[in-house]
Amino acid sequence: MxxxxxxxxxxxxxxxxxxxxxxxxxxxxxxxxxARVWGWAQPGDAVAVLPSWTQxxxxxxxxxxxxxxxxxDTPNDQPGPHTVRIESPHGSRTLNDVMLGEVWVCGGQSNMxxxxxxxxxNGVAGGAEAAAAANDPNLRWFxxxxxxxxxxxxxxxxxxxxxTPEVAPRMSAVGFFFGAALLRxxxxxxxxxxxxxxxxxxxxxxxxxxxxxxxxxxxxxxxRMRAARQVGASTGGSVVSMxxxxxxxxxxxxxxxxxxxxxxxxxxxxxxxATLPGSWSGxxxxxxxxxxxxxxxxxxxxxxxxxxxxxxxxxxxxxxFWADGERWGATHQDGAWQTPRQYHIAAKLVDxxxxxxxxxxxxxxxxxxxxxxxxVMRIYRQNHAESSIALAGAWKMKPGATMSDLGEFPRQAWxxxxxxxxxxxxxxxxxxxxxxxxxIFYQGESNVGRWWQYRTLFPDMVRAWRFxxxxxxxxxxxxxxAPYNYGAGEKLSRLRExxxxxxxxxxxxxxxVTTDIGDPGNIHPVEKRTxxxxxxxxxxAGPYGRxxxxxSGPLLRSVEARGAEMILHFEHATGLCALDGKALLNFxxxxxxxxxxxxxxxxxxETVVVSSADVPTPAFVRHAWGEADAANFGNGAGLPxxxxxxxxxxxx
Numbered sequence: 001m002x003x004x005x006x007x008x009x010x011x012x013x014x015x016x017x018x019x020x021x022x023x024x025x026x027x028x029x030x031x032x033x034x035a036r037v038w039g040w041a042q043p044g045d046a047v048a049v050l051p052s053w054t055q056x057x058x059x060x061x062x063x064x065x066x067x068x069x070x071x072x073d074t075p076n077d078q079p080g081p082h083t084v085r086i087e088s089p090h091g092s093r094t095l096n097d098v099m100l101g102e103v104w105v106c107g108g109q110s111n112m113x114x115x116x117x118x119x120x121x122n123g124v125a126g127g128a129e130a131a132a133a134a135n136d137p138n139l140r141w142f143x144x145x146x147x148x149x150x151x152x153x154x155x156x157x158x159x160x161x162x163x164t165p166e167v168a169p170r171m172s173a174v175g176f177f178f179g180a181a182l183l184r185x186x187x188x189x190x191x192x193x194x195x196x197x198x199x200x201x202x203x204x205x206x207x208x209x210x211x212x213x214x215x216x217x218x219x220x221x222x223x224r225m226r227a228a229r230q231v232g233a234s235t236g237g238s239v240v241s242m243x244x245x246x247x248x249x250x251x252x253x254x255x256x257x258x259x260x261x262x263x264x265x266x267x268x269x270x271x272x273x274a275t276l277p278g279s280w281s282g283x284x285x286x287x288x289x290x291x292x293x294x295x296x297x298x299x300x301x302x303x304x305x306x307x308x309x310x311x312x313x314x315x316x317x318x319x320x321f322w323a324d325g326e327r328w329g330a331t332h333q334d335g336a337w338q339t340p341r342q343y344h345i346a347a348k349l350v351d352x353x354x355x356x357x358x359x360x361x362x363x364x365x366x367x368x369x370x371x372x373x374x375x376v377m378r379i380y381r382q383n384h385a386e387s388s389i390a391l392a393g394a395w396k397m398k399p400g401a402t403m404s405d406l407g408e409f410p411r412q413a414w415x416x417x418x419x420x421x422x423x424x425x426x427x428x429x430x431x432x433x434x435x436x437x438x439x440i441f442y443q444g445e446s447n448v449g450r451w452w453q454y455r456t457l458f459p460d461m462v463r464a465w466r467f468x469x470x471x472x473x474x475x476x477x478x479x480x481x482a483p484y485n486y487g488a489g490e491k492l493s494r495l496r497e498x499x500x501x502x503x504x505x506x507x508x509x510x511x512x513v514t515t516d517i518g519d520p521g522n523i524h525p526v527e528k529r530t531x532x533x534x535x536x537x538x539x540x541a542g543p544y545g546r547x548x549x550x551x552s553g554p555l556l557r558s559v560e561a562r563g564a565e566m567i568l569h570f571e572h573a574t575g576l577c578a579l580d581g582k583a584l585l586n587f588x589x590x591x592x593x594x595x596x597x598x599x600x601x602x603x604x605x606e607t608v609v610v611s612s613a614d615v616p617t618p619a620f621v622r623h624a625w626g627e628a629d630a631a632n633f634g635n636g637a638g639l640p641x642x643x644x645x646x647x648x649x650x651x652x
Contacts (some may be wrong), residue, residue, distance in 0.1 A: 017041045017091030021142075022434045024095060026160035026383075028140050028192030031100040032076040035435040038069035041088045052082040053100070062088075069433070074100045079138070079190050097162075097383075099140065101190025102182065103436045104539075106175035107206065107428070108443035110199030111479070111531075114524055116173045124173045125526040130180075134168035138190040139179050141171045144431060146198055146336060148422040150225050150415065152208075152429035159342070160192075166385035170340060172197065174442055174479070177532025178539075185540055194434070196427050198417055202446045203454065203461050205423040211464040217453065218420045225415065242410035247332060250362070254401035256292045261398070262322035262358040268294050274397035277313055277370035277377055280363070287368065290400030293359040297379060297389060301353055307382040308345040312391070313372030315341055315361055322358040324349055334364070334411060340376060355379075357391075360400070364409040418446070424464065432468040437543055438475030439465065440535045444495055445481050445523060451494040458498065459505040477510040477538040478502070480642055482518030482525050485628045490651050492627035493643050500555070500642050510538035513553050515624050515631035516579055516640040534639065550574075553639035559621060559646040565611045566621045566646075573606035575636020584608070586629040589618040594649050596622060601633075608633070620647035 019039040029035040041047055041062040049070045050057040058070035072084075080099040086092060106112055116134075117127040124130075145157035161167045168176060172195050179191040198205075204218060209225075212218045251257045260266070271294065280287055299308070310321065310328075316337040320330040329343030345355075361368065370377070374392035381387070403409075417423060447454045462476050480499045486492050503511055512534035517527040541549040554570040561567075566589055570576070578584050584601040589612050599612035599621070610621050624631040624643040634640040 017045075017047070017086065017088045017093065019086070019093060020155045020430065020433070021158050022156075022160075022194075022431065024160055026097045026099075026140060026162055027095065027142075028099045028101045028103055028160070028190050029072065029074050030103045030435040030437055031074050031079070031189075033074055033435060034071040035074045036069055036071055036433055037084065037086070038067070038433055039086070040066040041068055042066060042090050045088045045090060047086065047088045050085040050087075051098075052084070053078045053080075076100075079188060099138070099190040099192075101138070101140075101192055102186070103192040103194065103434065104175075104178070105194045105196055105431065105436055105439040106172050106178070107439055107441045108197045108479075109201045109446060110197075111445070111481075111524055111528075112172055112174055112440075112442035113195070113197040113199050114173050114528065116169050116171050116176050116528075123526055124528045126529055127169075127173055130176065130529070131168040132165050134163050134165055134176070134180075136183060137162050138188070139163035139176075139183060140190065140192045141167060141175075141195065142192070143170070143195040144427050145333075146339060146417070147333065147426035148415070148417050148419070149426040149429075150229055150421070152425045154430060156427060156430040162383070164385050166380075166388065171195070173528035174532045174535070175440070177529045178440055178535050179532075181533045181536035182539060182544075185536070185546070186544065194431055194436070196431055197442075198423060198427070200418075200446055201423060201443070202418045203443060203457050204420040205418050206428060206443070207421065207457070207461040208424050208464040208468060209421045211460050211467070212420050215456070215460060221420045225419070225421070228415070243332075243334075246406065246410055250290070250401065250406055253405050254290050254360075256290065256360065256398065256400040261292045261294070261400075262325055262327070262360070264325045264356045266294075268396050268398070271396035271398045274395045276392060276395050277372055277374060279316070279367050279369040279371060284368070284399065287399060287402065288363050288365050289402035289404075289406065291361050291363075291368070292398050292400055293361065293395045294397075295357055295391070295395040297355050297357060297391065299350070299353050299355060299379070299389065303381050304350055304352060305347050306350060307347045308350060308379060309382050309385070310341075310343045310345060310357070310379045310391070311376060312341040312343075312359070313370055313376035314339055315370050316366070316368050317364045318362040320360045324356055325358075334409065337371075340372065344382070364403065428465070429468065432465075435471070436469065436474065438477070438539065440477050440479075442479040442531070444499060445484075448481075448486060448488055448491050448495045451491055451498055454495055455498040455501055458502055462502075462506050462509070473508045475508050475510070475539065475542050476506060477512065477535050479512045479531055479535065480514060482514040483520055483624070483626075483628045483630055484518060484523050485520045488627060490625070490627070493625045493645075494651065496643050497645070500644070503555075508542065510535075510542065510551055511642070512538070513640050513642045515629075515642060516634070518628075518630065520628035520630075537639075550635070550637035550639060553634050553637075554641040556623075556641075556644045556646070561618060564616055564618065565609050566618050568608040568610060568621065568646075570606065570608075570641070572635055572639070576603045576606060576608065577634060577636065578603075579632045579634040579638060579640060582632060585632050586624045586626065588612075588622045588625065589615045590620045590622075590647070591615050591617055592619050594620070594647070596620070596625075620645070620649070622647070 597614040
């Protein structure tokens with residue numbers, strides 16, 4: 001799963017002016033601070049950066065490796081749009097539609113990655129309606145492409161996008177609703193969301209080597225990675241070289257690559273008809289290897305000499321894209337079969353209303369083809385996605401080389417997206433140069449089996465992020481994972497407990513609780529709006545200074561035994577209630593024997609009184625401690641309590 005395509009993004013010392021993907025058109029710079037703009041030039045080149053909101057330019061000199069950076073003063077009250085002019089002796093760039101606003105990173109695993117939809121997995125409640133109404137140039141999205149690396153990368157694949165009904169379905173649903181809530185409360189202020197997430201991943205994969213090494217419990221993996229680097233594995237080592245050689249062999253072996261089936265003038269009249277999108281079936285059902293696709297598309301006259309965008313949806317596994325015979329994009333990374341493709345066609349190529357598109361798909365094993373709903377396949381003028389032309393439907397198709405011709409695709413089995421540091425290096429490190437306001441994070445499901453380690457690992461991960469950004473203790477808010485039938489006994493509850501304990505371990509941290517909106521049969525609960533809005537409460541009360549915003553549901557402060565009853569005292573206890581108006585759910589008590597029994601619970605002012613006829617002398621109390629236990633206990637702000645316990649009994 002090492003990202004061969006990212007090798008091309010690593011700067012070389014003799015390059016001319018180049019910019020990272022985060023520095024481009026439609027970007028948002030953090031307002032009210034000094035925001036970094038950076039890139040690469042020829043060593044020793046003087047670089048000047050002139051933003052349109054001031055007459056002052058910022059200057060830097062490229063170092064021996066060609067790197068340069070400037071810090072721009074960004075006012076609070078000039079949202080934009082602006083331009084940023086970057087000049088050097090060997091090139092210049094003008095960045096357009098640049099905004100000054102609030103920048104947030106959206107990190108984690110699949111519950112943060114889960115898109116607004118439609119047509120994705122189990123869906124998002126209200127997602128289709130929210131996407132259809134999403135048309136706000138003040139909401140911007142940058143999705144970091146999946147990548148792993150053994151050393152911190154300097155750039156990532158991705159592009160800034162303005163939120164429209166076409167862009168919104170590909171945004172993180174939690175991130176979208178978080179951003180939408182901030183837009184409502186901060187009128188006129190642009191909100192930027194940087195999606196840096198990968199489903200099914202571990203916290204240690206998102207943590208830097210420095211902070212993991214200080215812990216000591218990941219030393220075996222780190223030592224193996226250091227040994228690989230010593231033999232030249234700085235970005236994956238020999239496996240990267242082997243992957244490069246594999247692609248070179250494909251170019252030499254595949255008949256379509258040898259005969260240039262991407263050529264505009266190719267006679268494809270004998271090719272078979274195919275309907276896209278769709279997984280390979282029929283004669284292709286057992287095919288592992290290469291399949292070529294071609295089709296012509298007629299575009300409007302006013303698209304000629306304009307930059308175009310082609311979107312093809314997810315492709316299993318790898319692909320290369322040509323327009324009018326010119327290669328304009330490729331996804332050659334392993335493990336990107338769920339990643340929607342988006343490629344750009346430069347205006348200089350669009351010289352008439354006829355375009356010939358060619359696509360080479362490579363399936364390295366299992367099911368191949370294009371997935372996703374038909375509406376994800378389209379072409380449109382850049383920044384005009386509302387007027388797109390569908391690319392779903394009739395194409396022409398011809399199989400190429402098989403995997404038996406090409407040989408097995410090289411993989412480093414021991415280094416993957418869940419290896420310690422892999423995602424910090426491959427995805428987060430390139431983002432840490434972009435000045436931000438804070439981060440929201442939704443992860444933990446994959447660490448359930450090691451809940452005791454998560455108590456310190458998660459705070460260490462946050463410290464690693466803050467250290468990398470160098471912005472001090474920026475706000476960091478996380479989601480407590482929801483009830484779900486893992487079949488893991490108490491492990492899920494203890495992982496949730498570790499997330500609650502992080503409230504005291506992480507300064508300027510906050511936690512959104514989901515005990516009331518989980519689904520025991522769905523690890524991806526559909527109620528993402530509530531999650532995003534609960535995270536937004538923390539931001540509004542934190543950096544945005546809203547005094548009357550309640551951020552948390554009831555948190556257990558103390559417990560006292562009173563005869564046959566347990567009296568529970570809470571923080572954030574104003575307006576304690578059953579959120580659904582019914583009897584309080586899933587309270588249990590135990591005596592000195594540690595055996596828990598169902599209990600009744602009633603609210604008395606700002607306390608809860610718990611008792612059970614089966615436990616005449618209670619010593620311990622728990623709430624929603626079963627892994628799939630729903631909860632309806634909350635406060636007057638409509639926020640639920642997390643699962644909790646008053647005991648320190650060992651796991652059973």
